[in-house]
Amino acid sequence: MNKPESIATRGRPREFCVDYALAQALRVFWTKGYEGASLTDLTEAMGITRPSLYAAFGNKESLFRKALDLYEREKMAYVGQALAQPTARKVAETMLRGAVDNVCGGDSPHGCMRVIASVNCGPAESIHDEIIQRGNLAKQAIIERFDRAKAEGDLPANINSEGLTRVLIAFLQGVSIQANMEASREDLDLLIETALDLWPSA
Amino acid sequence: MNKPESIATRGRPREFCVDYALAQALRVFWTKGYEGASLTDLTEAMGITRPSLYAAFGNKESLFRKALDLYEREKMAYVGQALAQPTARKVAETMLRGAVDNVCGGDSPHGCMRVIASVNCGPAESIHDEIIQRGNLAKQAIIERFDRAKAEGDLPANINSEGLTRVLIAFLQGVSIQANMEASREDLDLLIETALDLWPSA
DNA sequence: CTCCCTCTGTACTGACCGGTACAGAAAGAT
DNA sequence: ATCTTTCTGTACCGGTCAGTACAGAGGGAG
Numbered sequence: 111m112n113k114p115e116s117i118a119t120r121g122r123p124r125e126f127c128v129d130y131a132l133a134q135a136l137r138v139f140w141t142k143g144y145e146g147a148s149l150t151d152l153t154e155a156m157g158i159t160r161p162s163l164y165a166a167f168g169n170k171e172s173l174f175r176k177a178l179d180l181y182e183r184e185k186m187a188y189v190g191q192a193l194a195q196p197t198a199r200k201v202a203e204t205m206l207r208g209a210v211d212n213v214c215g216g217d218s219p220h221g222c223m224r225v226i227a228s229v230n231c232g233p234a235e236s237i238h239d240e241i242i243q244r245g246n247l248a249k250q251a252i253i254e255r256f257d258r259a260k261a262e263g264d265l266p267a268n269i270n271s272e273g274l275t276r277v278l279i280a281f282l283q284g285v286s287i288q289a290n291m292e293a294s295r296e297d298l299d300l301l302i303e304t305a306l307d308l309w310p311s312a
Numbered sequence: 313m314n315k316p317e318s319i320a321t322r323g324r325p326r327e328f329c330v331d332y333a334l335a336q337a338l339r340v341f342w343t344k345g346y347e348g349a350s351l352t353d354l355t356e357a358m359g360i361t362r363p364s365l366y367a368a369f370g371n372k373e374s375l376f377r378k379a380l381d382l383y384e385r386e387k388m389a390y391v392g393q394a395l396a397q398p399t400a401r402k403v404a405e406t407m408l409r410g411a412v413d414n415v416c417g418g419d420s421p422h423g424c425m426r427v428i429a430s431v432n433c434g435p436a437e438s439i440h441d442e443i444i445q446r447g448n449l450a451k452q453a454i455i456e457r458f459d460r461a462k463a464e465g466d467l468p469a470n471i472n473s474e475g476l477t478r479v480l481i482a483f484l485q486g487v488s489i490q491a492n493m494e495a496s497r498e499d500l501d502l503l504i505e506t507a508l509d510l511w512p513s514a
Numbered sequence: 515c516t517c518c519c520t521c522t523g524t525a526c527t528g529a530c531c532g533g534t535a536c537a538g539a540a541a542g543a544t
Numbered sequence: 545a546t547c548t549t550t551c552t553g554t555a556c557c558g559g560t561c562a563g564t565a566c567a568g569a570g571g572g573a574g
Contacts, residue, residue: 121550122540145347146434149532159553170532221431228493229423229431232348242493273506276490280503283489284482291430291444301482304475308510323520324570351562361523372562
């Protein structure tokens with residue numbers, strides 16, 4: 111896993127695996143946020159030196175973006191699965207359980223990387239903006255899914271889709287923040303079970 | 313407001329008002345978090361020099377603790393008011409409206425200082441721990457209030473008090489995070505109105 | 515007035531930050 | 545073998561961080 115992928119190129123071949131290094135960088139950013147992760151933290155975790163990092167990933171900010179891409183691709187697959195569920199309740203349930211799994215998963219750090227990074231991005235304003243933008247895309251997708259659910263009759267017609275979406279997102283953010291505040295898996299399960307008890311029925 | 317309080321002491325009198333300076337420090341910590349607030353940010357906002365800051369407040373961490381005390385004393389008074397409401401629904405409503413007011417209040421920054429600081433405290437682990445501890449105190453108070461509500465019959469008996477408390481806290485954290493992600497007051501009002509629609513009735 | 519005490523601003527410390535210049539090493543190309 | 549290209553590690557850059565040494569200023573006490 112930690113070896114090059116060697117696609118026959120010129121010059122001295124890279125001595126580390128870019129994907130593995132990126133995965134390690136993701137772990138660091140995930141636990142410490144953007145500002146909290148220093149280049150020393152990153153290079154030590156990735157097992158490479160500073161110039162190698164800059165040659166392979168550009169700079170800290172573009173490394174973070176690549177790590178965020180990886181995070182959304184691998185760790186937030188449950189969002190897509192959730193949207194594909196047949197009912198609004200199943201959408202919420204899949205998303206909430208996915209969030210808890212994501213946050214409690216074995217050696218994984220605590221909290222959602224997007225939430226952590228949005229608060230902890232420091233002076234890198236563009237990162238904050240990008241996270242907001244990505245979040246708004248997801249929010250829109252959920253709103254449209256709930257609109258469809260209302261049309262299909264598995265959500266009461268008097269429900270405000272955007273309001274319910276913001277509530278669901280608040281639950282997800284609650285999972286993230288409470289996990290970051292040392293809530294156990296049982297605590298988080300209790301949170302989402304109670305949340306699902308409150309969820310509107312058709 | 314920016315003048316000393318002069319309680320007749322020996323030595324050269326302090327030339328600034330400690331309370332005013334602390335209020336300014338609170339604004340900086342609130343907007344930037346613990347790590348994000350540099351001593352330069354703080355001293356400029358407080359209108360004093362570094363040695364004055366250290367003489368009056370100890371160091372950055374103890375200044376933060378004093379600012380956090382001030383925050384909880386002045387900006388989170390609505391929590392106590394909420395707990396004194398006659399019904400569980402009123403408790404939740406008062407708390408949610410207070411949170412939105414707190415986060416949207418005029419020149420005030422965005423997001424709850426405790427949420428921001430808990431994520432953004434960096435290597436100062438003791439601050440993280442202290443915030444968790446203070447949060448747990450509030451959580452326990454809410455749990456007990458909901459237990460009382462169940463005994464008084466204004467909350468269904470089959471409700472799990474701790475679960476409902478975690479849900480309410482998740483709503484509050486959602487208000488904070490979504491405010492930090494540039495949600496408008498209308499957005500936050502929509503969030504809490506929908507949340508209150510879901511709130512259990514007796 | 516002189517002594518003492520505490521605050522004031524200037525100017526500094528060592529450590530760390532993100533980022534890079536440079537020389538050498540390792541591969542393909544010729 | 546030599547050239548070119550790209551990666552490697554060392555050692556450094558200027559800037560900023562939290563924190564402080566020091567001398568002077570301004571007050572009460574004697």
